[in-house]
Amino acid sequence: MWTYVEPVHAVTYFHSRSRAAYEAVGLRGYWRGYFAGRAAPLGPVEAAPVVAAFFTFAPHMVARALPSVWELATPEEALRARLTGAVQALAESTYELPEAHLAEAADLIATAAGAVDAAGRVLGAANAALPPAEYPLARLWQAATTLREHRGDGHVAALVAAGLDPVETLAWRVAVDMPAKNLLGRGFTEAQWHDARGRLVERGWLTADGTPTDRGRAAFQEVEDATDSAAARPWQTLGPAGTDRLRELLEPIARRCRTVIPPDNPIGLPPPTP
Template sequence: MTALDEPGRTARSMWAYFESVHAVTYLHPRARAAYEAVGLRGYWRGYFAGRAAPLGATEAAPVIAVFFTFAPPMVARALPAVWRLATPPEALRARLTGAVQALAELTYELPESHLAEAADLLERAAAAAQTAGRVLGAANAALPVGEYPLARLWQAATTLREHRGDGHVAALVAAGLDPVETLTWRVARDGSPPQYLLGRGWSEEQWHAARERLTRRGWLTEDGTTTEQSRADFQAIEDATDRAAAHPWQALGDQDTDRLRELLEPIARSGHTLLPESSPLGLPALPG
């Protein structure tokens, strides 16, 4: 494993900031209310409809592939049934409305000029994202640009988030990890409760089978703790993800990337008050 280079380190640093902007759409009450207003009652209906909507009125199979960590039966229960409750355009409007309202609560002390400059720079980074082979990143990049700064900011953050996530899934697949193995290892590493797995539709039997596979692979000890080799191997996956996500920041340039980090800092820290680092969403820690 080689040391992560500067572009990769920059990509990881910037992820910590724009992920906080994107993540409001998952847990903020305003986001939930916006989905419910179009008939998507219940957290998972809103989640699957909102996140899958850029793909159009898709069936379950493509979403099982690109979302990666969810058990196929769980996805199949949601899709295509959610499209009878709200069309993809309605789901897209709901997710953007909820995200903007949530961000408005978190940024009310910041001047409009601050938000507009942040949106301009983040849009430039998102526009430079190379989307070949990245289904969710490409689908979000193709959406119309929002009219107001918070809408533009959230949409750019979401494009970059899904672009990075596509790259992470590719790195996991290349390393030979399946979805339930990936989650099982993270539960062991972080001490997360098993509900992290069960909440994504995997059964206890599937969890135990994944633990056995990881033990045979040398990633877990017999008592279920992670091994030094597994931690090094997973760090290599994270490093590959960072390298694959570096181009937008190289295109933006060091000076503008530093300025964007400065502008996103207060927004991201406000977001962390809503979504703590212990969240199953895996919100990355901010520096300092």
């Protein structure tokens, strides 16, 4: 389900409508919009909670944006901008789909998002607590975002439990299946990347030449399994039939959203199935 939900959420990062909406409230520059929009559900926070919650960004990179970004736009303004931009992006991508299709998808995904367990899920809980959106595309995007951040919170917990720090996590992903250029923008230095790869070699996850080992793959699969388990409650609540129906409804929406997401992207979204 992540592969169907993530593209809907991700228009906020990649669509020109979303960038324009952030710029309209004074958030010029990609990273100002990113950090303000994603952190806005938490209120006018300092950098430290966002470093913890976002996990894979270097602290100094977050500190360049927060808290100074709140002098450009309040959290409330950032929230309105991100929803406006996302809805405009979705409207542009899905205008050929019947209104009934979008409304049913919004109702089903909102039911799933309403079942997220908030305990220990900082970003998921903050998004789930936002006032419900009125229009179908707004409900669709907001629910997708709640589910996405809820899953992300669980993934961070699994990474921490596995003893992985942020740059080790990035170095592992690059070693497995992602071009390094996709993740170099997270603010870590080459020395930090080098040291992280060395620690992965020491723990037996990578060979000396940087190739993933069977031990490393098995250990990280445990992280993925724990992430899936922690994200299961919304889908259990929706049930097999409801989940299958939502997947069917999201498929053409996600396919259209993927057209603005680069094939090599930093969120790890795999290429769509032909």
